Amino acid sequence: MVGPTATLTPLARTDGSASYQCPATGFNILSSVNAPVELPGRRDALKPEDATVEVLVKPGTAPNGVGEQYVKEIIKNMLGKLVLGRERGFPRRGVVVTLAVIGGESVARGDSYLTMLPALLHASLLALLSAAVPLSMTFSATVLAVTKSGDIISEPSVQTAKAAASLHALAFSSKGHLLLNESQGAFDFDTWERVHERALTLCRGQAGGSDEDVSMAENGDGQPLEGFIRETVEDKVHRDYAWKIDED
Amino acid sequence: MTTPLILLPGDDVPSDYLPSNSSAPLRLGPGLRLLSEQVPTSSGSSGSHVITATQAGLVSTDTKKNGVSIASFPNRRYIPTTNDLVIAQVHHSSADFFHCMITPQAPHVLLPQLAFEGATKKTRPMLRGGDLVYARVLSVGVGAGAEVELTCVNPATGKAEPGGLGPLTGGMVFDISTGMAARLIRASSSKGDDEDGVEGLVVLDELGKKLESVGGFEIAVGRNGKVWVDSSNGGDSSVKATVAIGRCLTTIDEHELNTTDQRKLVTRILREMRVE
Numbered sequence: 001m002v003g004p005t006a007t008l009t010p011l012a013r014t015d016g017s018a019s020y021q022c023p024a025t026g027f028n029i030l031s032s033v034n035a036p037v038e039l040p041g042r043r044d045a046l047k048p049e050d051a052t053v054e055v056l057v058k059p060g061t062a063p064n065g066v067g068e069q070y071v072k073e074i075i076k077n078m079l080g081k082l083v084l085g086r087e088r089g090f091p092r093r094g095v096v097v098t099l100a101v102i103g104g105e106s107v108a109r110g111d112s113y114l115t116m117l118p119a120l121l122h123a124s125l126l127a128l129l130s131a132a133v134p135l136s137m138t139f140s141a142t143v144l145a146v147t148k149s150g151d152i153i154s155e156p157s158v159q160t161a162k163a164a165a166s167l168h169a170l171a172f173s174s175k176g177h178l179l180l181n182e183s184q185g186a187f188d189f190d191t192w193e194r195v196h197e198r199a200l201t202l203c204r205g206q207a208g209g210s211d212e213d214v215s216m217a218e219n220g221d222g223q224p225l226e227g228f229i230r231e232t233v234e235d236k237v238h239r240d241y242a243w244k245i246d247e248d
Numbered sequence: 249m250t251t252p253l254i255l256l257p258g259d260d261v262p263s264d265y266l267p268s269n270s271s272a273p274l275r276l277g278p279g280l281r282l283l284s285e286q287v288p289t290s291s292g293s294s295g296s297h298v299i300t301a302t303q304a305g306l307v308s309t310d311t312k313k314n315g316v317s318i319a320s321f322p323n324r325r326y327i328p329t330t331n332d333l334v335i336a337q338v339h340h341s342s343a344d345f346f347h348c349m350i351t352p353q354a355p356h357v358l359l360p361q362l363a364f365e366g367a368t369k370k371t372r373p374m375l376r377g378g379d380l381v382y383a384r385v386l387s388v389g390v391g392a393g394a395e396v397e398l399t400c401v402n403p404a405t406g407k408a409e410p411g412g413l414g415p416l417t418g419g420m421v422f423d424i425s426t427g428m429a430a431r432l433i434r435a436s437s438s439k440g441d442d443e444d445g446v447e448g449l450v451v452l453d454e455l456g457k458k459l460e461s462v463g464g465f466e467i468a469v470g471r472n473g474k475v476w477v478d479s480s481n482g483g484d485s486s487v488k489a490t491v492a493i494g495r496c497l498t499t500i501d502e503h504e505l506n507t508t509d510q511r512k513l514v515t516r517i518l519r520e521m522r523v524e
């Protein structure tokens with residue numbers, strides 16, 4: 001399996017941005033984060049002591065549809081739990097995440113949006129990190145398809161997902177919590193258990209390992225996704241702070 | 249100092265990276281927070297504390313102040329903080345205030361017309377739209393939508409402290425990243441005779457040596473990612489020298505050059521512009 005690639009801060013005029021390519025599912029996402037920004041006045045009465053997370057998903061070529069609204073809500077709820085909206089400068093202000101699907105197969109009307117969800121989540125996480133928005137933890141996400149014969153395919157393409165019996169998108173925090181569990185199609189508990197185990201291995205390496213082991217671990221599916229996020233960030237920090245790191 | 253440590257949000261800072269000076273309390277800088285951790289023991293649970301990162305970046309410690317913070321990505325938007333030195337551009341003036349821009353996307357900030365050294369109702373500086381002011385952030389207000397106020401004097405003494413605050417005449421402003429601006433300010437405030445320069449910057453020393461013949465130059469760095477350069481003593485080559493200095497600073501910022509490359513760049517740009 002070819003691993004994903006990502007670049008931090010490709011855009012100059014936003015507070016933080018990231019581009020994320022996932023060869024397995026074929027999606028190419030460009031994300032930008034602006035935070036903290038002033039929101040129109042009527043919104044800050046809802047949660048006066050917290051920041052408001054706004055997510056915008058723009059499909060590349062098609063007009064906006066219900067699918068975008070659906071993933072938008074999922075991403076918003078998930079990121080809202082991670083962003084520390086009570087840190088200095090953030091209460092009553094907004095964190096605006098804009099996700100543009102700029103390449104890959106487009107999801108046609110009626111197709112499942114779950115295939116795109118991990119790429120969107122990773123792109124928004126990397127953009128939040130590059131904007132230095134305070135977060136309580138990081139996460140990694142994956143999508144798995146279960147075929148009619150019971151095989152589990154990780155990161156399926158749109159075509160594979162269409163033929164699958166069920167689709168599962170899962171996200172795990174860097175502390176091992178299950179942050180997201182969206183499933184679609186017909187499946188039983190045993191299948192879900194297998195999917196969960198496989199997803200945990202994909203995201204965090206060996207299940208139950210300590211943090212240090214996870215980032216080092218290499219398994220049959222290549223590098224765990226959490227390690228990939230960490231490496232991308234470390235690379236960028238190394239480049240930006242070369243003057244400081246070399247000095248020491 | 250041990251190997252550089254890069255943390256992601258949610259990671260704990262290992263205790264051997266914290267400054268060991270125990271006489272002063274530990275100061276947590278941006279990007280870190282203190283969490284209490286419930287450790288189950290035989291007699292119920294005892295609380296202990298861990299320091300956790302909230303931003304991704306490099307752990308940097310300050311042994312003098314006994315502080316630890318996370319140095320995050322340097323290209324962030326400028327958010328006004330009290331006591332920051334900024335370069336503001338006057339947009340328009342009203343009866344008592346100059347309305348200034350410190351970043352193009354933020355609302356205007358206020359600079360009282362009497363907040364200059366020696367200014368009275370009769371002798372206040374007449375600034376027009378587009379003029380530049382080197383000022384200190386006096387207050388940022390509370391909560392969202394609050395007004396940011398600037399000042400060019402220390403309200404306690406009535407002097408322009410630190411020196412140089414006030415209108416900037418002549419010269420030219422260049423945009424740099426906020427991270428680079430912070431580096432330049434730190435480098436100039438801690439003068440070292442280090443061969444490698446302070447904060448990995450040798451560009452200003454190098455330019456100072458090379459441009460002595462054309463009368464030197466003046467520089468003002470604003471935390472809002474602006475740097476003002478002027479070398480009006482240079483006569484014919486003053487414009488060239490100003491542009492050359494600006495080009496050096498912006499190129500170093502963009503390409504993250506090390507000290508050797510900084511020296512090379514200064515020589516190359518000065519030769520290209522035929523300043524020397």
